[in-house]
Amino acid sequence: MKKTASAHWQGGIKDGKGTLSTQSGALRDSPYGFNTRFADQPGTNPEELIGAAHAGCFSMALSKELGDAGMTAQSIDTQAEVTLDKVDGGFEISAVHLSLRAKIPGADRAAFEQAVATAKSGCPVSKVLNAKITLEAVLED
Numbered sequence: 001m002k003k004t005a006s007a008h009w010q011g012g013i014k015d016g017k018g019t020l021s022t023q024s025g026a027l028r029d030s031p032y033g034f035n036t037r038f039a040d041q042p043g044t045n046p047e048e049l050i051g052a053a054h055a056g057c058f059s060m061a062l063s064k065e066l067g068d069a070g071m072t073a074q075s076i077d078t079q080a081e082v083t084l085d086k087v088d089g090g091f092e093i094s095a096v097h098l099s100l101r102a103k104i105p106g107a108d109r110a111a112f113e114q115a116v117a118t119a120k121s122g123c124p125v126s127k128v129l130n131a132k133i134t135l136e137a138v139l140e141d
Helices: 034-038 046-068 109-122 124-128
Strands: 005-010 017-022 030-032 075-087 090-103 132-140
Touching: 030 034, 046 075, 046 090, 046 109, 046 124, 090 109, 109 124, 109 132
Parallel strands: 090 132
Antiparallel strands: 005 017, 017 030, 075 090
């Protein structure tokens, strides 16, 4: 299985602008640029998209792990905070922090924690990132 996305860019780094599109059409010519990445201009940026991908991937992986343990989530809500640091004249994504809130009727706490750990290390987006990945998990009543 292969999925595609594309970027179009015009101009210099600070005055240029670009668009991002995905095969599915979820993004179609979505604007991005220096100000959407490093300031508060409306639009998207690569770090935000990596965060969305990681949160979505982890949530689906957790659903699978919970199912394998005989549990079904009423809800799984994951937020990803992606850290972009300036290093050696450039930038790197140094960390991703996942915050999970899950409602799982009748959940066994130990089985939940094992499912969370397995999903964190096993989701394909976690595997592709060369960043420190941390996680805070809350099992709601």
